[in-house]
Amino acid sequence: MLKQPRRRTRYKSTSPVLLGGHHCRLAGVDMRLPHCPRVAAVWLVVLGLASHGLAPAAAVPTLSTALRWIVDEGGNRVKLACVNWPSHLEPMLAEGLGKQPVDAIAKDVVAMGFNCVRLTWATFMVTNASYSSLTVAQSFQRLNLTESLAAIRVNNPAVVDLKLIDAFKAVVSSLGQNGLMVILDNHVSKPGWCCGNNDGNGFFGDAYFDPDVWVDGLTKMATMFAGVPNVVGMSLRNELRGPRQNAADWYKYMQRGAEAVHAANPRVVVILSGLSFDNDLAFLNSRQVNVSFSGKVAFEVHWYGFSDGQAWRTGNANQVCARVAASVARRALYLLDQGWPVFLSEFGVDNRGGNVNDNRYYGCVAAVAADLDLDWALWTLQGSYYLREGVLGLDEVYGVLDWAWCKPRNDTALSRIHALQRPFRGPGLAEAAPYTVLFHPTTGRCVVRRSSLVQTTLELGPCGETEAWAYTASQQRLSPRDSPMLCLRAEGAGRPARLGLSCGDELARWSLISDSKLHLAVNASLSSSSSSGGGMLCLDVGDDGRSVVTNPCRCLSSDNSCDPQNQWFKLVTSTRSVAAANTMLAQLPLKLRSWKIRAF
Ligand SMILES: *[C@@H]1O[C@H](CO)[C@@H](O)[C@H](O)[C@H]1NC(C)=O
Ligand SMILES: *[C@@H]1O[C@H](CO)[C@@H](O)[C@H](O)[C@H]1NC(C)=O
Ligand SMILES: *[C@@H]1O[C@H](CO)[C@@H](O)[C@H](O)[C@H]1NC(C)=O
Ligand SMILES: *[C@@H]1O[C@H](CO)[C@@H](O)[C@H](O)[C@H]1NC(C)=O
Ligand SMILES: *[C@@H]1O[C@H](CO)[C@@H](O)[C@H](O)[C@H]1NC(C)=O
Numbered sequence: 001m002l003k004q005p006r007r008r009t010r011y012k013s014t015s016p017v018l019l020g021g022h023h024c025r026l027a028g029v030d031m032r033l034p035h036c037p038r039v040a041a042v043w044l045v046v047l048g049l050a051s052h053g054l055a056p057a058a059a060v061p062t063l064s065t066a067l068r069w070i071v072d073e074g075g076n077r078v079k080l081a082c083v084n085w086p087s088h089l090e091p092m093l094a095e096g097l098g099k100q101p102v103d104a105i106a107k108d109v110v111a112m113g114f115n116c117v118r119l120t121w122a123t124f125m126v127t128n129a130s131y132s133s134l135t136v137a138q139s140f141q142r143l144n145l146t147e148s149l150a151a152i153r154v155n156n157p158a159v160v161d162l163k164l165i166d167a168f169k170a171v172v173s174s175l176g177q178n179g180l181m182v183i184l185d186n187h188v189s190k191p192g193w194c195c196g197n198n199d200g201n202g203f204f205g206d207a208y209f210d211p212d213v214w215v216d217g218l219t220k221m222a223t224m225f226a227g228v229p230n231v232v233g234m235s236l237r238n239e240l241r242g243p244r245q246n247a248a249d250w251y252k253y254m255q256r257g258a259e260a261v262h263a264a265n266p267r268v269v270v271i272l273s274g275l276s277f278d279n280d281l282a283f284l285n286s287r288q289v290n291v292s293f294s295g296k297v298a299f300e301v302h303w304y305g306f307s308d309g310q311a312w313r314t315g316n317a318n319q320v321c322a323r324v325a326a327s328v329a330r331r332a333l334y335l336l337d338q339g340w341p342v343f344l345s346e347f348g349v350d351n352r353g354g355n356v357n358d359n360r361y362y363g364c365v366a367a368v369a370a371d372l373d374l375d376w377a378l379w380t381l382q383g384s385y386y387l388r389e390g391v392l393g394l395d396e397v398y399g400v401l402d403w404a405w406c407k408p409r410n411d412t413a414l415s416r417i418h419a420l421q422r423p424f425r426g427p428g429l430a431e432a433a434p435y436t437v438l439f440h441p442t443t444g445r446c447v448v449r450r451s452s453l454v455q456t457t458l459e460l461g462p463c464g465e466t467e468a469w470a471y472t473a474s475q476q477r478l479s480p481r482d483s484p485m486l487c488l489r490a491e492g493a494g495r496p497a498r499l500g501l502s503c504g505d506e507l508a509r510w511s512l513i514s515d516s517k518l519h520l521a522v523n524a525s526l527s528s529s530s531s532s533g534g535g536m537l538c539l540d541v542g543d544d545g546r547s548v549v550t551n552p553c554r555c556l557s558s559d560n561s562c563d564p565q566n567q568w569f570k571l572v573t574s575t576r577s578v579a580a581a582n583t584m585l586a587q588l589p590l591k592l593r594s595w596k597i598r599a600f
Helices: 037-046 102-111 136-142 146-155 164-177 211-224 247-264 317-337 356-371 411-415 584-597
Strands: 064-066 069-071 081-085 116-122 181-188 231-235 269-273 297-302 342-347 375-378 435-440 445-451 456-461 469-472 477-480 487-489 498-500 511-513 519-523 536-541 548-552 570-574
Touching: 081 181, 081 342, 102 164, 116 164, 136 146, 136 164, 164 181, 181 211, 211 231, 211 247, 247 269, 269 342, 297 317, 317 342, 317 356, 342 356, 356 570, 456 498, 456 548
Parallel strands: 081 116, 081 375, 116 181, 181 231, 231 269, 269 297, 297 342, 342 375, 435 469
Antiparallel strands: 064 069, 435 445, 435 570, 445 456, 469 477, 477 487, 487 498, 511 519, 519 536, 536 548
């Protein structure tokens, strides 16, 4: 993660020792929750994942690439839905081991719906004797992290006297026992918080970044994990950056690093990061990577709200989304069309919900991630750090877990990620002819149809229960695919959008407007219906936070004071089977009744 201007953070003086202990197992058989009982007990239920965490660990596949997709041995798509877990800071131990047993953390990762962890490491942990010789206890003592060490003794006694690399292996192994894939990410050379332009870890030739040492470190890690099946990928170096960065050296060293990893461990997918804090892979447009192997190379890109400064807060969100998404496409996502996987290996928001810049960015990045059905790794798992930038027990506001690693920091923020965890399409997922999903990125929910005796309503629901829509740009008509005689109609400002039979007029003609193309609108000026109120009506979410209505289109341009995101819907292509209970055929008798009752 790019070093930002220091965020306001809470210093936690509470002794980690007091908070240590096996006190908030969230999944599995042990449900004793003395310190955080109520919230923790309900959150898995809230997320609808209560049974997920209890499932036996599935065998982890060996991955390779097929055009832009990551696939298993059978050529079927495996979507990476990862969360980042740092182990590269000064102590060189995966964060949180003073808070929870490693197995409990791994089970939480599974329970939250992730299938993979991007686990970071520092080169010197394996190349520099002054670090690699240390045990966990010595590493913490060296930093005077006495309280953290005592807490690790309580929660993870087995790692305390291990060498750092053996503790790292124990973490990988625990993730594997829980069926989680791991991507080993070489994050820095010298252990510590990342990343600044001038921190000596930015580019080949920097103070701590000797290319030979780096290749040696990669080789050692690749070799050590060659026989560990759940290590499915290795990313060569996080966020290349700084005054020394240049494309010529990028090819020279990244190709060398890729060859070294592949030679030592031909099973892993080798992941290559771009320049400028992994924001820039545009140079690959003029010269491809040349390595001796194929089917095992992917690229990664990072995209944060602050990647564009405060643009989201100070600009109009539609205009900023259009501009930034086009820029990310030019810099990185264009590689998908050229047949390379692009892994969005860091993105995320301040989970407290008060960061306007992050909040507006989120809807845009989620729309892109759904549209392109990207592989990704959320920043980030950890609720806190042993030590970051000199602060003990620093609170991580981007963390999905809270400071005590007990429960999700924000259920709303976590639940909207779920829509992105399940693939929409790809090799082996052609379960249905392609259809359109009306995805609401800000909530991570999709437009579903609910029928009662008297009528059918449209509302936001789980994307797994989505209605299958057909949208034709020429006719501008949105119909349930299995009942093409019906169409989505606006019925006026503040009124529910409905399925109707009269599909020929302007109120049933939907176009994608605003620069972001995330507004789905009808032009009600042309309508003879007086109730429509005139002007452009946009699909929107009602005050109940659930019903799908239309309202006058909001903040389409210029205005930076309002947030258009409730009106943002992305038309996403899916080939996943549609839940049977949701199909028109299953609902036909009810539908017929509701047609008779409703006047069109
Ligand atoms: C080992 O680490 C020390 C302390 O950070 C550093 O000064 C030294 O350059 C490193 N040596 C190598 C060979 O990387
Ligand atoms: C650890 O504490 C000792 C004794 O107070 C002090 O001399 C040393 O500088 C401290 N080390 C660090 C890394 O803070
Ligand atoms: C790729 O690398 C190989 C081996 O170094 C070399 O022989 C070949 O000319 C290179 N191809 C291109 C297109 O640069
Ligand atoms: C959780 O995140 C949502 C969405 O950003 C936000 O509206 C809400 O205020 C956050 N809640 C808490 C408790 O942080
Ligand atoms: C909507 O229709 C009116 C009346 O024909 C027209 O003047 C207006 O330009 C249309 N608005 C848009 C955004 O297409």
